[in-house]
Structures are given as C-alpha cells and as structure tokens.
Amino acid sequence: MPYTNVLEILEADQWFIDSPDLHEFVAIAKEIISSTTHNHTETLNTLEPHFAALLKKQNWLPEHFAQANLDSGLGGGIGQWLLYRSQDRSLTIFSLVIPPHSVTPVHDHLSWGLVGLYKGKQEETVYRRVDSGELEGRAQLEIVGVYPVKSGDIYRLLPPEGDIHSVRAITVFTPSISIHVMGNDIGSIWRNQYNPEQRTVQLFRSGYANAPVSKQK
Numbered sequence: 686m687p688y689t690n691v692l693e694i695l696e697a698d699q700w701f702i703d704s705p706d707l708h709e710f711v712a713i714a715k716e717i718i719s720s721t722t723h724n725h726t727e728t729l730n731t732l733e734p735h736f737a738a739l740l741k742k743q744n745w746l747p748e749h750f751a752q753a754n755l756d757s758g759l760g761g762g763i764g765q766w767l768l769y770r771s772q773d774r775s776l777t778i779f780s781l782v783i784p785p786h787s788v789t790p791v792h793d794h795l796s797w798g799l800v801g802l803y804k805g806k807q808e809e810t811v812y813r814r815v816d817s818g819e820l821e822g823r824a825q826l827e828i829v830g831v832y833p834v835k836s837g838d839i840y841r842l843l844p845p846e847g848d849i850h851s852v853r854a855i856t857v858f859t860p861s862i863s864i865h866v867m868g869n870d871i872g873s874i875w876r877n878q879y880n881p882e883q884r885t886v887q888l889f890r891s892g893y894a895n896a897p898v899s900k901q902k
C-alpha cells in the first residue's frame with residue numbers, strides 16, 4: 686500500500702458497520718459536540734434523546750458485534766467492539782457485550798459519555814474515590830450506589846462524579862449488550878482499573894476486539 690494511502694486511512698473517520706441509523710446519529714452527534722464544546726452537561730442533555738431513539742431501533746447492530754471476546758482486555762470474555770471512531774478521536778461509539786454472570790473490573794473513563802442498554806439486563810455499581818491520590822498504586826473507593834439497568838435505560842458519564850464503576854450482566858443465558866458514546870478514544874487510552882478490596886489502582890488499556898489502539902497524541 687502506498688504511504689500516502691496509509692496516511693489517508695489514518696486521517697479518516699473509521700466506520701466498522703454500515704448502518705444508516707448510526708450514520709444519522711453520528712452526524713447529529715458531531716453537530717451537538719461542536720456547538721457544546723465548553724459545556725459537557727449540555728452535550729449530554731442535547732445528545733441523549735437522539736441516543737434514546739437510536740437504542741429503540743433494535744435492528745442496526747450486526748450479530749458479529751454482539752459476541753463475546755475471549756481475548757478481552759477487560760477480562761471475563763467481555764467484547765468491546767468498535768463501531769465508529771472519528772478522525773480526531775473526539776467521538777467513539779462501541780458495543781460492550783458482557784456474557785452472563787461476567788462483571789467488568791472497576792474502572793474509569795476519563796471522558797463524558799452516554800451508555801445505553803441495547804439488550805439484556807445489567808447492574809451498575811458506582812464508586813467515588815475518597816483518598817488524595819498521593820500514594821502511587823493505592824486508591825480508596827466507596828460505593829455511591831448500585832443501580833439496575835434494563836433495556837432502553839441510559840446513564841451518563843461526566844468525570845469526576847460518577848466516572849468510576851463496574852458493570853455486571855444479570856441475564857442468565859444471553860449476554861447483555863450496551864452501546865457507548867464517548868468523547869474520547871477510550872479503548873486506546875491508558876486509564877485506571879481499581880481493586881476496592883485491596884485498595885489498589887493500576888493503569889490499563891482495554892483495547893477493542895476488532896480494531897487496533899490509536900497512538901495517543
């Protein structure tokens with residue numbers, strides 16, 4: 686492949702599924718993001734009804750993107766499938782497939798985001814960090830709340846409040862599938878994974894099941 690073509694690919698928006706519904710949502714999301722750059726609460730308020738409409742459609746996610754992934758960077762066979770990534774990495778959309786009884790590590794996101802349940806049932810445990818962060822590798826968390834999440838429900842990520850959580854699938858036979866709209870390239874960045882019982886924290890990178898991580902600018 687000529688060098689210039691490689692650069693063109695690297696500089697382009699990346700689409701991993703061909704869905705008019707997702708294309709329409711991304712066009713709206715880009716407009717909203719560019720007009721609410723300095724107010725992420727406004728970004729979430731304006732974007733959420735459009736995201737709710739996308740979630741309701743229930744027929745646009747290909748089966749391949751609703752599968753578990755045994756090589757998961759999150760462990761537990763959890764599939765993180767990239768659906769769309771903008772050229773400037775300021776918008777990514779992915780599906781997260783949690784097999785029955787699996788649970789994510791306790792983790793943060795470091796960006797605004799909207800998470801909506803597409804199929805199944807989950808339980809979200811939200812944490813708050815209560816230590817000063819002065820001791821490297823150490824972190825003390827307390828539980829803010831445990832919340833049921835059912836199909837069609839949407840919750841918000843807006844750091845620092847509510848940015849640390851773990852999510853468990855509570856369906857018995859089928860995976861739960863959530864759709865994530867994030868203001869960063871979350872699979873590519875180094876972020877934090879916590880062990881609340883041992884009061885430890887370490888950096889991790891979740892990656893994607895179907896796409897390489899980006900070099901961070």
Ligand SMILES: [Fe+2]
Binds near residue numbers: 793794850
């Ligand atoms: Fe999360």
